[in-house]
Amino acid sequence: MKDHYAALGLNSAATLSDIKKAFRQKAALYHPDRNSAADAAQRFREVQEAYEVLSDDDKRQAYDDNRRRGLLDSPIETAREIWNAYFGRIL
Template sequence: MKDYYGLLGISPDAKSEHVKAAYRKKAAQFHPDRNPAPDAAAKFRDVQEAYETLADAERRKAYDDTRRKSLLDDPLVVARELWGNYLGNIQK
């Protein structure tokens, strides 16, 4: 499961305006027209997917419920993913 909060660099309790601001920042950073990196388009799509999920109240609730369940099912996998996203955000 992708960590949409990590992709946008926000906390799970972020308000909708923070989700939107983080999306705009990341979208500008990874937009293929502005970023020539080979993986920019894929990162842009991931950021878009994260925003579409977290900006919609129903989709966000479903995502949060699934995320909580996955934390209980396999916490090591989730911890590795969160740590990877954290390190990725620091290096940028």
């Protein structure tokens, strides 16, 4: 799963205006007409895709839901971390 927030250099708490601003900056940086690097076109497409998902409320919600589920790739390890964090706070 691609990390659209990382593609734009943002965290998941970013507002729509943050997303728009980051998109404009990254798009200008990686646009193939302005950047002659071999991977510029690919990076530009990643930035475009990230913006398309994160700027649409429904798509962003679905992406965030899938992203949260993806954090549970190792449920035992996640449960252990939650358990330790919980008891670390109450002790």
